[in-house]
Every structure is written in C-alpha cells, then in structure tokens.
Amino acid sequence: MKQMNLIFIFILWLACSSIALAQTDRQTELRSVGKELDVWVSKTEQELVPAADAMPEEKYGFARSIGKFEDVRTFAEQIKHLAAANYILASAVLGEKPPQGEHAESAPDSLKSKAEIMEYLKGSFAYLQ
Numbered sequence: 001m002k003q004m005n006l007i008f009i010f011i012l013w014l015a016c017s018s019i020a021l022a023q024t025d026r027q028t029e030l031r032s033v034g035k036e037l038d039v040w041v042s043k044t045e046q047e048l049v050p051a052a053d054a055m056p057e058e059k060y061g062f063a064r065s066i067g068k069f070e071d072v073r074t075f076a077e078q079i080k081h082l083a084a085a086n087y088i089l090a091s092a093v094l095g096e097k098p099p100q101g102e103h104a105e106s107a108p109d110s111l112k113s114k115a116e117i118m119e120y121l122k123g124s125f126a127y128l129q
Helices: 001-023 031-054 075-094 114-128
Strands: none
Touching: 031 114, 075 114
C-alpha cells in the first residue's frame, strides 16, 4: 500500500510538472503599451482606409437628414474628423503642434475631393504611427 501511494504521488508530481512546462511554452509575448497601441492603430487603419476608399466620390457628401439625424456630419466630414483626431493625438504625444493646424477635431476646410481626403487620412495614420 505504501508503495502504491508513492507511485501515485510520483505520477501526480510528473503530471503537474508537465502541465507547468506546457504552460510556459504557450505563454504569449508580453507587449508594451506602445506596442499594443501600435497594433490597435494598425488594425484600425486596415479597416478604415479601405472602407473610406470603397465609398464612391459622389457619395462622400452623404449625410442622413431625416428625424434625429439632422445636422450630422457628411461621410467626408466624418473621415476628415477621424483623421484630424489622429493628427491631434499624435502631435500631443510628440509635444508638437498639429501639422496642418487641426483643432477641435476638425480638418482643414481646403480638403474637398475624395483623393485629398484619402491622402489626408493615410497621412494621419502614418503620423500617428
């Protein structure tokens, strides 16, 4: 009986130590806050830029205007707003002034065409990264 208990304890110890070893092999890489933010920014860029590019230029002026949606931003204004927020955030982190005079999460009024807005959006992600 004593020998049986020793065998059981040995098997239990062996199982526990193999589980511990297996867990250390599967541990994920610990990333810094900066790395996590970089991953988040990259994923956001991968989703947002193609969506903005997929919208036809003639629809960039679309804004819902019925009911509770009065006075909302157009699609173009929303994309410019997001890009301006990127520039403002990045410049705050860098201790600089926003590069194109962005303020109150508003982009320059001079950006009108889809091409100009897309360039501005892509530039905002590059600056943020």
